[in-house]
Amino acid sequence: MEMKALGQPTHATHPHIINKGEITSLTTRSEYKHRRFVLIDQIKSHAKKMHMASNNHLIVVPASSTQYMSGKIPYNFRQNTDFLYLTGCLEPDCCFVTTIINEEFSTTLFTRETDKNAEKWDGPRTNHRDAADFFGVNQSLPINVLNDFIRGFVKYVANLIVWYNFVNPIQMHVHSIMENFMSDFGTTLTCENPTIFIQQMRLIKSPSEVALMRKTCRIASDAFIETIKCSSPGIIESQLNAKFDFECKIRGAENMAYPPIIAGGKRACIIHYSNNNQVLSKDDVVLMDGGCEYHGYCSDITRTWPVGGAFSPEQKSIYKIVYEANCELIDMCKSFPSLDALYERMLITVGVKLQHLGLLSRYETIKSVMKVAQQLCPHHCCHFLGMDVHDTPMIKRSIKMRPGMIITVEPGIYINEENTLFPKNYRGIGVRIEDDVLITETGPVVLSDFCPKDIEQIEKLASEFSKLPSGYI
Ligand SMILES: [Mn+2]
The missing domain is CATH 3.40.350.10 (Creatinase/prolidase N-terminal domain)
Structure with a gap:
């Protein structure tokens, strides 16, 4: 029966994609x-x-x-x-x-x-x-x-x-x-x-779905590494887009999961920036939010790195807060809180850590600090992930996590140029770090783990210089 070509790949016609059964x-x-x-x-x-x-x-x-x-x-x-x-x-x-x-x-x-x-x-x-x-x-x-x-x-x-x-x-x-x-x-x-x-x-992934999610996250992580390596001053956001697209598809992804966001400098503060047409300069940090689709399953990863290979002190201090929030939220998944509880924790962590930096000192109550954090990060820090990027949207984010769920953890801080709460050298910095996390009985498993995110590793990767095809930078 299966030798005949059907309307989609089958084991008979595409044994490199589809196994028996x-x-x-x-x-x-x-x-x-x-x-x-x-x-x-x-x-x-x-x-x-x-x-x-x-x-x-x-x-x-x-x-x-x-x-x-x-x-x-x-x-x-x-x-x-x-x-x-x-x-x-x-x-x-x-x-x-x-x-x-x-x-x-x-x-x-x-x-x-x-x-x-x-x-x-x-x-x-x-x-x-x-x-x-x-x-x-x-x-x-x-x-x-x-x-x-x-x-x-x-x-x-x-x-x-x-x-x-x-x-x-x-x-x-x-x-x-x-x-x-x-x-x-x-x-x-x-x-x-x-x-x-x-x-x-669909909220609770089966073993085969987990395997597909591991694969799509691995592909996107590897593609991120290659993209970060090839970024250097003078490159255009769209060229990083092309690099990421290539590195995903050469590894077997069929499509992008969504149009990637590749936002250098102050453009990182535009949450859904997707023009991807500006030149990146030495002092920019670039925020890239990208993921691929592998046999129907989506990854959704964000990394932010210094184009020139080293963060400025202000960029580094904001990055550090987002990094610590990302790690803290992932760690919290051990006790199966709701996504909304993670969001609340993000607001507290981000707000308090900004205060420790000596910023936001005029805000006294935790509530007022959380409110500022909310203005700095207008999006939720979590959503369900799977066949759709914003998977199973009818499921409330107030329910407790359960083993088999896959979620994103994506705290961010975006200080736009008009934000007078911050000294001038902080304005125009936008940072997000997003991972894809499988919830299991024994704790969270970070499926996007292959892509580095700590400051030392990300600066090292960003300082590497792998060339684009000849003639392109
Ligand atoms: Mn996301």
Whole structure:
């Protein structure tokens, strides 16, 4: 069966990427099946617990569609991560549907039909005849019968709970089917959003997900090292961008996880700076926030280093505070606090340490010091990380950490040029140090550990000079 090219890499056609039994890299058919069982189980037990009106369910999770920059020129395709998590299917315009009648369930993957002309241009598709076996679902059907399938099901099962995310439409074709369906049958149906259940599952990483996260963080760490080495006065931020991109992709990453931020000097105080078009000079520190995507899993790392190889005393003192906050917050993960608790700790640490430097002396209460720290670091110091950079956003940051979660720890201080609270030689300094941390029973594991961050190592790395391709600096 597998010798034939499908719409995505398989063991038969891409043995260098996919091992036997896997649908996507390191993730087996049986793991995907297990995820679907868990979701079905969660939804069934939730419905029972909440005394919902029915034991009959229809769960609909669509794939993304290709987005176009202009005409027929596509952006890189990125699959809807909830759909990918449940199916392993990498093709656009598909849809995953589960029907549950009392205790019995059936999973159906709707895929694009064979289209000789389209496939001549875009490559093979996995049609419904191959999809059921390959993805391990009960059946597969062409996407163009989705509407009839759903309407047929509601006629057959009158009392029904529909699980579909109406708040965040992913695929217009599926969304219009669902909207019309609800407007025709809505009075007899209950509608619920399945997303939170999928995110609760995605929050705790399986062993194969941890392996993929280790890999994506290792790749990005190594790419950071190479990028820091090649930075030197006169280089343009975009050239560091190109270097980082190359070093990630040559190690197997398919994409950047997000457009990197490469901000020299005072530009580091612009939190989402992404123009990356300025020249770096000897006295600048440069803040780089970058990560890659490796078989669907994202890294998200920030390092800040002196372009000339040595921090000024002011730069060094701010860096030291952020470094110590980063280490302290990571250490706190031992006792499984919430992400919000880490944020509060960051504000205290940053505020108090600035006071020890002899700054902010006019603020007397801890509350007022924390308020200044909050102005200096307007972003949270943590988010969940996984298939998405800001992973599982429906999960509150007030819950306690649990083993299997992966989070970022990213304290920062940004003193912009207009900030008169600080002496002139501190203004325009922006520092962030961000690591990716796996929470385990026995304590935090820093997945981005390969990339140095202490002052001595970072200055040493920044003083190295590895050349860009000839002619470029
Ligand atoms: Mn981050």
